[in-house]
Amino acid sequence: MAKNRTAVVAGGGIAGFAAAAALVRHGFDVTVYEESEEPREFGAGIYLKENSLQVLDELGVAERLITGGVRLRAVRIVDETGKTIVSRATHEERLIVALRADLHTALRDAALDGGAELVTRRRVVDATPEGTLRFDNGDEVTADLVVGADGVHSRVRESLGLTRMNALLGDGATRVLIPREEEPYSTEYWSGQHRVGIAPCSEDLTYAFIIGPEREARARRLPLDREYWTELFPHLAGVFARVADDAGVHHAHPFVYCQSWVSGRVAIVGDAAHAQPPNFGQGAGLAIAAAWELAEVLDNARDIDRGLVRWEKQARPRVNMVQRLTTAYDIAGYMWPPAFAGVRSQLFQTISAIPATAQKWEYYWRGGMDRPTPELTTGTAR
Numbered sequence: 001m002a003k004n005r006t007a008v009v010a011g012g013g014i015a016g017f018a019a020a021a022a023l024v025r026h027g028f029d030v031t032v033y034e035e036s037e038e039p040r041e042f043g044a045g046i047y048l049k050e051n052s053l054q055v056l057d058e059l060g061v062a063e064r065l066i067t068g069g070v071r072l073r074a075v076r077i078v079d080e081t082g083k084t085i086v087s088r089a090t091h092e093e094r095l096i097v098a099l100r101a102d103l104h105t106a107l108r109d110a111a112l113d114g115g116a117e118l119v120t121r122r123r124v125v126d127a128t129p130e131g132t133l134r135f136d137n138g139d140e141v142t143a144d145l146v147v148g149a150d151g152v153h154s155r156v157r158e159s160l161g162l163t164r165m166n167a168l169l170g171d172g173a174t175r176v177l178i179p180r181e182e183e184p185y186s187t188e189y190w191s192g193q194h195r196v197g198i199a200p201c202s203e204d205l206t207y208a209f210i211i212g213p214e215r216e217a218r219a220r221r222l223p224l225d226r227e228y229w230t231e232l233f234p235h236l237a238g239v240f241a242r243v244a245d246d247a248g249v250h251h252a253h254p255f256v257y258c259q260s261w262v263s264g265r266v267a268i269v270g271d272a273a274h275a276q277p278p279n280f281g282q283g284a285g286l287a288i289a290a291a292w293e294l295a296e297v298l299d300n301a302r303d304i305d306r307g308l309v310r311w312e313k314q315a316r317p318r319v320n321m322v323q324r325l326t327t328a329y330d331i332a333g334y335m336w337p338p339a340f341a342g343v344r345s346q347l348f349q350t351i352s353a354i355p356a357t358a359q360k361w362e363y364y365w366r367g368g369m370d371r372p373t374p375e376l377t378t379g380t381a382r
């Protein structure tokens with residue numbers, strides 16, 4: 001065990017608390033610095049797959065997320081003609097949709113119960129490779145390890161010159177929670193350059209993500225423009241009718257690619273390192289899995305700098321691949337000419353009918369980690 005080593009984490013989001021929870025369990029003294037008064041997640045759902053669930057198992061919080069969330073029986077894609085072009089049963093694996101706020105609280109509890117300290121209203125302005133975090137009031141702290149988990153606009157990443165690309169893609173999602181009427185299936189509906197995904201995420205709530213090109217003002221509008229979306233998806237009128245006027249957040253899909261995730265004693269994790277469009281439901285999953293690996297690698301490393309280099313070498317290739325595929329999927333969503341939508345459906349059907357390509361796709365959809373599902377004792381599909 002790495003004893004008496006210190007770590008400071010910039011950012012109290014999902015990635016920051018996942019890193020803090022993993023590091024305290026591997027012998028680090030950890031302090032999380034968060035700029036807001038009270039770190040929190042807004043109301044929407046989040047998909048959890050085996051790569052993050054096994055870390056959540058280790059942290060002792062998987063059970064409560066599985067019990068509070070919904071274990072899906074199948075995932076499907078339905079195109080504009082009403083044809084199901086991809087359908088996969090998931091009742092024998094753990095594919096959970098939970099509330100984002102519940103995941104955030106679970107990770108925060110795991111970090112703080114494990115002994116991490118949280119300091120709020122501390123805005124990080126930069127970091128140094130020697131292991132110093134500096135704040136906007138002029139204060140600074142130094143530790144054996146600095147973790148930059150400060151999101152898409154990461155000051156830690158920017159100050160160390162690690163950014164290669166930080167861009168917004170041409171589409172965006174409105175995410176809402178609505179009263180639940182759905183069975184435990186996740187379905188993504190396509191209509192030209194627009195998509196709507198629906199999955200129940202608790203006993204009484206359904207998560208809907210409503211995606212369109214950012215260039216269309218009506219696609220971005222909040223409150224949700226029900227008339228506009230109903231014209232595109234007439235069969236989902238009942239879903240849009242359940243969206244309250246004050247519900248929902250809208251974000252353009254982000255994309256962050258780094259020269260490196262590491263500089264000296266600093267590592268960056270989560271959206272700071274690899275923000276990506278949400279199609280594989282893996283941004284947070286990858287962050288949680290990589291944060292656990294970071295702590296494991298450092299536990300066995302004689303020095304932090306070399307351990308971090310090894311961690312990046314181990315974790316990054318699969319994250320890069322997931323990011324590439326989910327971005328390609330995104331572009332196929334909002335740039336595909338609607339007149340050739342049938343070709344797109346055919347392409348997806350072909351990919352999912354060839355076992356080798358379907359398996360590869362599936363592997364990265366799960367985060368690029370082949371972790372067998374443990375015996376299913378909880379989370380009866382409901």
Ligand SMILES: Cc1cc2nc3c(=O)[nH]c(=O)nc-3n(C[C@H](O)[C@H](O)[C@H](O)COP(=O)(O)OP(=O)(O)OC[C@H]3O[C@@H](n4cnc5c(N)ncnc54)[C@H](O)[C@@H]3O)c2cc1C
Pocket residue numbers: 010011012013014015016033034035036039040045046047048122123124125149150151152154155173175209251253254269270271272275277278280281282283284285286287
């Ligand atoms: C539409 C959509 C759907 C998604 N669905 C899924 C899904 O189903 N499954 C999945 O795994 N992932 C999903 N994701 C991705 C996932 O939401 C993100 O990858 C994840 O939330 C990123 O967490 P983070 O902690 O890295 O960043 P953030 O959530 O941005 O957290 C960063 C934290 O750092 C703080 N901070 C920022 N700057 C500073 C500073 N200078 N000083 C101090 N603190 C600072 C912020 O206040 C915040 O608390 C989705 C993303 C989108 C956009």
